[in-house]
Amino acid sequence: MAITLKDVAERAGVSRSAVSRTFTEGASVSSKTRAKVERAAEELGYSPNALASSLTTGRTKLIGLISNNFHNPLFLEVFDLFTRGLQDRGLRPLLVNLSDETDPAQSVQMLRQYSVDGVIVASSTLSPSFAEAFKTAGMPVVHSFGRFSTAPNVHVVGIDNVACGRMAAEALIARGYKRVAFLGGPELATSTQDRAMGFFGALREHPEIDVTISYASAYSFDAGRVEMTRLLMTEPAEAYFCGDDVLSIGALSAIEEAGLSVPEDIGLIGLNDMDMSRWQNIDLTTIRQPIPEIIGASIDLVIGTIESPDRHPETRLFPCRVIERGTLRRLSHGAPQT
Amino acid sequence: MAITLKDVAERAGVSRSAVSRTFTEGASVSSKTRAKVERAAEELGYSPNALASSLTTGRTKLIGLISNNFHNPLFLEVFDLFTRGLQDRGLRPLLVNLSDETDPAQSVQMLRQYSVDGVIVASSTLSPSFAEAFKTAGMPVVHSFGRFSTAPNVHVVGIDNVACGRMAAEALIARGYKRVAFLGGPELATSTQDRAMGFFGALREHPEIDVTISYASAYSFDAGRVEMTRLLMTEPAEAYFCGDDVLSIGALSAIEEAGLSVPEDIGLIGLNDMDMSRWQNIDLTTIRQPIPEIIGASIDLVIGTIESPDRHPETRLFPCRVIERGTLRRLSHGAPQT
DNA sequence: GGATTTTTTGCAACCGGTTGCAATTTTTCT
DNA sequence: AGAAAAATTGCAACCGGTTGCAAAAAATCC
Numbered sequence: 001m002a003i004t005l006k007d008v009a010e011r012a013g014v015s016r017s018a019v020s021r022t023f024t025e026g027a028s029v030s031s032k033t034r035a036k037v038e039r040a041a042e043e044l045g046y047s048p049n050a051l052a053s054s055l056t057t058g059r060t061k062l063i064g065l066i067s068n069n070f071h072n073p074l075f076l077e078v079f080d081l082f083t084r085g086l087q088d089r090g091l092r093p094l095l096v097n098l099s100d101e102t103d104p105a106q107s108v109q110m111l112r113q114y115s116v117d118g119v120i121v122a123s124s125t126l127s128p129s130f131a132e133a134f135k136t137a138g139m140p141v142v143h144s145f146g147r148f149s150t151a152p153n154v155h156v157v158g159i160d161n162v163a164c165g166r167m168a169a170e171a172l173i174a175r176g177y178k179r180v181a182f183l184g185g186p187e188l189a190t191s192t193q194d195r196a197m198g199f200f201g202a203l204r205e206h207p208e209i210d211v212t213i214s215y216a217s218a219y220s221f222d223a224g225r226v227e228m229t230r231l232l233m234t235e236p237a238e239a240y241f242c243g244d245d246v247l248s249i250g251a252l253s254a255i256e257e258a259g260l261s262v263p264e265d266i267g268l269i270g271l272n273d274m275d276m277s278r279w280q281n282i283d284l285t286t287i288r289q290p291i292p293e294i295i296g297a298s299i300d301l302v303i304g305t306i307e308s309p310d311r312h313p314e315t316r317l318f319p320c321r322v323i324e325r326g327t328l329r330r331l332s333h334g335a336p337q338t
Numbered sequence: 339m340a341i342t343l344k345d346v347a348e349r350a351g352v353s354r355s356a357v358s359r360t361f362t363e364g365a366s367v368s369s370k371t372r373a374k375v376e377r378a379a380e381e382l383g384y385s386p387n388a389l390a391s392s393l394t395t396g397r398t399k400l401i402g403l404i405s406n407n408f409h410n411p412l413f414l415e416v417f418d419l420f421t422r423g424l425q426d427r428g429l430r431p432l433l434v435n436l437s438d439e440t441d442p443a444q445s446v447q448m449l450r451q452y453s454v455d456g457v458i459v460a461s462s463t464l465s466p467s468f469a470e471a472f473k474t475a476g477m478p479v480v481h482s483f484g485r486f487s488t489a490p491n492v493h494v495v496g497i498d499n500v501a502c503g504r505m506a507a508e509a510l511i512a513r514g515y516k517r518v519a520f521l522g523g524p525e526l527a528t529s530t531q532d533r534a535m536g537f538f539g540a541l542r543e544h545p546e547i548d549v550t551i552s553y554a555s556a557y558s559f560d561a562g563r564v565e566m567t568r569l570l571m572t573e574p575a576e577a578y579f580c581g582d583d584v585l586s587i588g589a590l591s592a593i594e595e596a597g598l599s600v601p602e603d604i605g606l607i608g609l610n611d612m613d614m615s616r617w618q619n620i621d622l623t624t625i626r627q628p629i630p631e632i633i634g635a636s637i638d639l640v641i642g643t644i645e646s647p648d649r650h651p652e653t654r655l656f657p658c659r660v661i662e663r664g665t666l667r668r669l670s671h672g673a674p675q676t
Numbered sequence: 677g678g679a680t681t682t683t684t685t686g687c688a689a690c691c692g693g694t695t696g697c698a699a700t701t702t703t704t705c706t
Numbered sequence: 707a708g709a710a711a712a713a714t715t716g717c718a719a720c721c722g723g724t725t726g727c728a729a730a731a732a733a734t735c736c
Contacts, residue, residue, distance in 0.1 A: 002450075002476075004722055015686045020724055027725095030684055030732090050451040051389040051398065052722035055691040060389065062452075065433075070418035073411045073614070080408035083435035092452065095403075095433045097421035112340075113388040114400075114430065138340075221617055253619040276411070276614075279559055281591040342692055353716045358694055365695095368702090368714060390692035393721040683732065694721080702713065 503536025
């Protein structure tokens, strides 16, 4: 059915090796045979079978892209950048949707069956051990949006969640809020824990500020809305740091529905700066994660590890910054600016 | 490095064929050898190389999933359902991000190199000829969210955009609007054209209603906002049918910013019913596309075509329905209900 | 021009599996 | 128990490529 190497070889009147070599970067072929082969290939419409060649070269150019975040709009941007970035470097993303699975065994087996060259785990909620399972299985792996660790076992690229928590706290302090709160994502998500730690850490130096905490059941609109609705039933804080933009938007919706206004009655600051957050009817003050940089670094790192497998695991964290929009009261003039 | 068939065969003391057969559905192996092989495989941690086997079986279980919609939040749901649906059936999505590319040649070549078993083109903006290129190259292909055609060359699964346009018109008529408009997506997108056709067709029977048309430059928030802002500078219509939810939200933002309110001053009806549209601070009246059904049918159809390649191309369109929310005035009592 | 070096080429083995076929073993039958 | 039928097994060829090696051809040198 399909055109193979052999067909081209016969048509061009050369050996199969010659054909293989013309399609292999840096192999030794005279320009004369190359021309013959290319002509024959063109006429037959031949293109080499990447999977067959992977058998001998050991490289498939397939990268497993694993995620469990198929409900957070931020991840559409993430998938866009990952797929584009991988394609631009000649790699192909094999997408794995983890949904509610948290055991890596199946994914490891599946990606091994397809001999992927490397694996990218894109998730802020999976535990570090998930990515480690791929390393144990001998696959180059990078955990994107993962958690910082002083002695990492696998490459981690992301943000310093503790620093972000602190940054959020400082933003609220600078704006003179006296009763603040953290509205986190799922309590056991590593990112939630770290953000809470940073937030509380910074506020420890400000005992005059009252601080509370609560958790939404997921990084989702509904969870944020439900939790904020609950909070509004008693005395709410003056401003909330929400562990995620989509959570913030849920909270925003609950606040408006209660007849209160943002930022006059309650302030909100999110985290991520997904595209939607800048929409003028949302206009969320938030902390921006430099997504393109995180993804670029993740890809570079996985490629680097494919090339030198014994590379020492490293953690690359990118700085975030506050994006000033409309859900926090303006910075009071003369207040300490960070 | 990795464990191969041969390793298992040696350890189990059987031939390579025996090992191969124990891992092949419906092959002839005695329970005794099967046990030996499974034990050896277990001990060595063997899992068969799917790509090597694809060489002889001709099946990779890889499905090319092609899209150019990486900015419409609806497509996160689409990717979620596609990846889950494919996985559940033992298939693997190889994701291709088309971005602004519209020439299928590269994608065809790439997917041929990876010997994908089938291709799903998920896009409402690509022309039918895009999907046809895969068929010409001999690959089973389904165009999801594609356009209806009486004599289709490839399988198409989607909605009847003309009927949706009509449905939108009827919804506006039923609510007594007298000056309505279509705010379409890119003028050359096939979906836009069809929706416009249905919309205008239905209104032709109501010459008393004034109807106008304009196009946003993309199916995006910004494009919707820009276009609505422009429309508001002169006398706007009483209600708009927007070609897409995200466009509607952009329009909504422009309207609110102009100090007008929805649905009191201007009504809006979208199309898609993406998850976000139900968020209470958006609360968009819209026409729901039954995304899960479309995706399920697309997967079934691509599998069906893999199994019987000469299957006649068919078009499967799913019915849509209006989802009543808060951006259109309430149906006036006694008004004709459709 | 002939010897030497460099480049190009084809052979054949291999990558990790599958499968038709004939030989062998097991089961069934009388 | 022995013959016939059915099930299992291994051999060897094959899937579509790649690559080390030795032979052949071309280029360089004196």
